[in-house]
């Protein structure tokens with residue numbers, strides 16, 4: 810059994826808020842954009858999968874943990890025509906069609922930092938030119954993980970200028986009941 814499947818089976822899912830991430834509502838562009846194709850990598854049991862579908866997006870949600878995918882099958886039972894659920898290792902996956910938007914909610918921080926360059930290359934290959942990666946960078950301030958601290962200088966080097974335009978605006982701050990927070994940035998694929 811993989812690490813994450815064990816977490817779900819043992820109900821050790823302290824990262825879950827139990828409600829939509831405040832950044833999702835802050836980025837109300839999701840509600841006003843013409844809905845297109847959105848990818849949610851490492852979707853877990855997050856309610857944003859069903860929420861995007863309710864807003865009219867065609868959602869692809871991927872996770873390697875069977876429990877997470879089973880959960881989403883039930884949570885999205887009324888939106889099966891809008892939601893495609895895939896149980897696989899993201900780092901060895903390629904979609905048949907590119908996405909307008911990737912909603913990166915704490916999948917990066919779940920991966921060991923030595924895998925981050927590979928994950929960034931995946932993100933760059935999954936999103937259309939001009940498309941967006943809405944990224945929530947975990948701030949724990951601690952060494953080790955998961956969740957791994959996503960230092961902003963390290964993020965700037967990882968999501969580099971060859972692939973990404975960074976926004977001018979200040980990041981969205983999403984507080985978490987565990988006393989940590991995420992910093993949200995909408996990056997544009999060049």
Ligand SMILES: C[S@@+](CC[C@H](N)C(=O)[O-])C[C@H]1O[C@@H](n2cnc3c(N)ncnc32)[C@H](O)[C@@H]1O
Pocket residue numbers: 813814824825826850851852853854855871872873874877897898899900914915916919920
């Ligand atoms: C910290 S949890 C976040 C879950 C969800 N995004 C949320 O906000 O509740 C990380 C998720 O990424 C998934 N994951 C980690 N590594 C993965 C990989 N290589 N391929 C697919 N899923 C992965 C885990 O199974 C887990 O559901």
